Amino acid sequence: MIPSYPVYIVSKGRWEYHLRLTARALDNMKIPYFIVVEDSQFAQYAAVVGADRCLVLPEKYKIEYDLFGKFEDGKTGPGPARNFAWQHSIDNGYKWHWVMDDNIGSFRRLHNNLQIRVSGGAIFCAMEDWCGRYENVVIGGPQYDFFLPSKYAFPPYVLNTRVYSCLLIRNDIGLRWRGRYNEDTDLCLRALKSGLVTVQFNAFIQEKKETQGMRGGNTDEFYLQEGTKAKSEMLAAMHPDCAKVIRKYGRWHHHVNYKVFKQRPALRDGIVIEAGYNNYGMELSSKNNWQNDR
Numbered sequence: 001m002i003p004s005y006p007v008y009i010v011s012k013g014r015w016e017y018h019l020r021l022t023a024r025a026l027d028n029m030k031i032p033y034f035i036v037v038e039d040s041q042f043a044q045y046a047a048v049v050g051a052d053r054c055l056v057l058p059e060k061y062k063i064e065y066d067l068f069g070k071f072e073d074g075k076t077g078p079g080p081a082r083n084f085a086w087q088h089s090i091d092n093g094y095k096w097h098w099v100m101d102d103n104i105g106s107f108r109r110l111h112n113n114l115q116i117r118v119s120g121g122a123i124f125c126a127m128e129d130w131c132g133r134y135e136n137v138v139i140g141g142p143q144y145d146f147f148l149p150s151k152y153a154f155p156p157y158v159l160n161t162r163v164y165s166c167l168l169i170r171n172d173i174g175l176r177w178r179g180r181y182n183e184d185t186d187l188c189l190r191a192l193k194s195g196l197v198t199v200q201f202n203a204f205i206q207e208k209k210e211t212q213g214m215r216g217g218n219t220d221e222f223y224l225q226e227g228t229k230a231k232s233e234m235l236a237a238m239h240p241d242c243a244k245v246i247r248k249y250g251r252w253h254h255h256v257n258y259k260v261f262k263q264r265p266a267l268r269d270g271i272v273i274e275a276g277y278n279n280y281g282m283e284l285s286s287k288n289n290w291q292n293d294r
Helices: 021-028 039-048 057-061 079-091 123-130 183-193 216-226 227-236
Strands: 007-011 032-039 054-056 096-100 106-111 114-117 135-146 158-159 166-169 199-207 243-248 251-256
Touching: 007 021, 007 079, 007 106, 021 106, 032 039, 032 079, 039 054, 039 227, 057 079, 096 123, 106 123, 114 251, 123 135, 123 199, 135 183, 166 183, 183 227, 183 251, 227 243, 227 251
Parallel strands: 007 032, 007 096, 032 054, 135 199
Antiparallel strands: 096 166, 106 114, 106 199, 135 166, 158 199, 243 251
C-alpha cells in the first residue's frame, strides 16, 4: 500500500547515505517520493536517489518567502521548499500532500505499548483516510517516538495540537508556510485559530532525530551558530497569546498552550464509519517486532 497523495522530502546538505534517513526509510517501505533540493546540490542528490525524484527549488520561493523578520544572511530555513512542494501538489491535481523532514529514521505502529517498525505504507493510508472523513480536519501526522515511552498508555490520537516533521496537509486551507524557524508550529496554530482541526496520531510514529542531532539541514544553517533560543523567541512573537519561551532539557524551547482550542472533527456528509477494526493489511511479524529503548 502506498499513500494516495504525493510525498515530499525537504532536504539540504544530506545526500550522503548515513544522512539520507527519510529517503532510505521510504525506499525500504517502497513508497514513492520527491526530494526538494537547491539547484547547487541537485547533482549530488540526483546521483544517489535519481534525477526523476529530485525537484529543484525555484529561487522565487526564497525571494518571496515571509521570514517574519529581517535577516541579513539570506538564510530562510525549509519554509520556501515546503511552499514549493505545496504548490507542486496543487499543480498536479492533488487535494492533500505529505511533506517530511529529511532526518526520520523509520516509521512505526504503536501496538500494546510496543513501537513496531512497519515495512509498508499502510500507516500513511490509514492517516489519509481518517483525516479525509472530516470536513474540518486539515493537518495530521505521526507522533515522535521519544514522546511515547512504553511504561505509559496513550490514546490513539490527540486533536488540536502541533504536528511536526511529517505532515499531511489539505491544500485548500488558504495558508502557507512562513517564518525562519518553527514554521510547523506556526502553521498548525494559524489553522487552529481559524477554527480548523489538527490531529497527531500516537498510533503511528516517526523515529525523528532530535534537533541538532545530525549535521546538515537546520543544524548547519542555524543551530550550530544560534542555538535554539532565537527560534523559540520567534514563535512567541508570532503567537504571544498562547506561546512563551522556556528553558528545558538543557536548552531553550517554546511552550504552547493548546488547551484553548476546543473544536471537534465534523464528519463529512455521507461518510459512514463501519464497526470493527481495519488493519489495512498489516500483520505482526516477529522480524519487525522492534521497540526502542526509551
